[in-house]
Amino acid sequence: MALLKGLFAKSPTIEPLNRWQEAFIRWNAERLGMSEEESRARYLASAASVEGGHAGREFRRHCEVQHEVFRVLWSDAPGEVLDAYRFHAPMHFLRMIAYTEYIWEGNDPVVEALAELDTVTIVDYGCGLAQQSINLARRFNGSVDLFLVDIPTIRKEFLAWYAADLKIPCAFGDVTEADPIPTLPAHDLCIAEQVFEHVYNPNEVFEAIHATLRPGGFLKTNVADHKEEFMHVTPKLASLRQRIAELGYEVLVPDRMFKKPAQ
Numbered sequence: 001m002a003l004l005k006g007l008f009a010k011s012p013t014i015e016p017l018n019r020w021q022e023a024f025i026r027w028n029a030e031r032l033g034m035s036e037e038e039s040r041a042r043y044l045a046s047a048a049s050v051e052g053g054h055a056g057r058e059f060r061r062h063c064e065v066q067h068e069v070f071r072v073l074w075s076d077a078p079g080e081v082l083d084a085y086r087f088h089a090p091m092h093f094l095r096m097i098a099y100t101e102y103i104w105e106g107n108d109p110v111v112e113a114l115a116e117l118d119t120v121t122i123v124d125y126g127c128g129l130a131q132q133s134i135n136l137a138r139r140f141n142g143s144v145d146l147f148l149v150d151i152p153t154i155r156k157e158f159l160a161w162y163a164a165d166l167k168i169p170c171a172f173g174d175v176t177e178a179d180p181i182p183t184l185p186a187h188d189l190c191i192a193e194q195v196f197e198h199v200y201n202p203n204e205v206f207e208a209i210h211a212t213l214r215p216g217g218f219l220k221t222n223v224a225d226h227k228e229e230f231m232h233v234t235p236k237l238a239s240l241r242q243r244i245a246e247l248g249y250e251v252l253v254p255d256r257m258f259k260k261p262a263q
């Protein structure tokens with residue numbers, strides 16, 4: 001499945017823990033009313049129960065087996081896929097927490113352009129654990145609003161806690177059966193990373209982003225074709241690439257980074 005593949009493409013990490021893992025330990029301690037030491041021991045015991053930790057091959061295999069076993073109840077068919085995400089959410093959460101963090105360089109053209117603005121709004125569409133958007137918000141201490149879009153699961157509880165802990169203003173767009181594409185705020189940067197292949201209607205999602213991305217705003221994504229895998233429900237994205245080109249987006253990095261025309 002694509003979600004897992006993305007996770008495994010990143011380097012396995014047990015210790016030293018990354019900032020999301022450290023935050024998870026504090027969040028879980030608060031949630032369960034235990035000391036941080038106890039929460040840390042509990043997290044490390046969980047990671048140690050599979051070789052390579054939650055980012056390793058053994059846990060990946062566990063995830064694949066769980067997907068296959070429970071596919072009888074929740075496949076990735078249109079009417080079942082949100083239930084499948086909800087069911088597998090705790091497992092995906094542990095895997096995502098072990099992601100290697102994305103670091104924004106100060107000379108990144110997006111960072112430089114956003115630094116010119118008084119306030120910046122970032123939409124993170126299909127945010128996962130929002131490593132990219134939160135780390136960018138950290139750079140612009142105090143002048144960034146985040147809008148995180150995903151299927152609400154236990155990850156949302158953690159993200160709400162973590163954003164508050166970091167004092168980053170953050171709102172959520174919940175993807176549900178009743179509201180599959182939440183209304184987006186006007187924004188300066190959309191991060192839609194490893195998500196278009198996960199939705200049945202990538203062009204509709206893109207139109208919602210396009211309609212609210214400010215002129216001159218950036219889209220950070222990956223619209224290359226993907227493999228056919230569980231939850232990779234639209235692996236071929238040629239029609240989306242064509243639409244982005246039709247609308248005159250400047251290509252900063254092929255398939256990855258686009259700039260909306262200024263007018």
Ligand SMILES: C[S@@+](CC[C@H](N)C(=O)[O-])C[C@H]1O[C@@H](n2cnc3c(N)ncnc32)[C@H](O)[C@@H]1O
Nearest residue numbers: 003006126127128150151175193194195198199
């Ligand atoms: C491979 S993960 C990528 C997560 C994150 N963007 C990253 O790069 O780390 C795919 C994400 O898309 C989310 N997703 C799946 N279907 C979605 C939908 N219909 N609308 C919005 N997000 C969706 C999943 O819950 C998951 O968080």
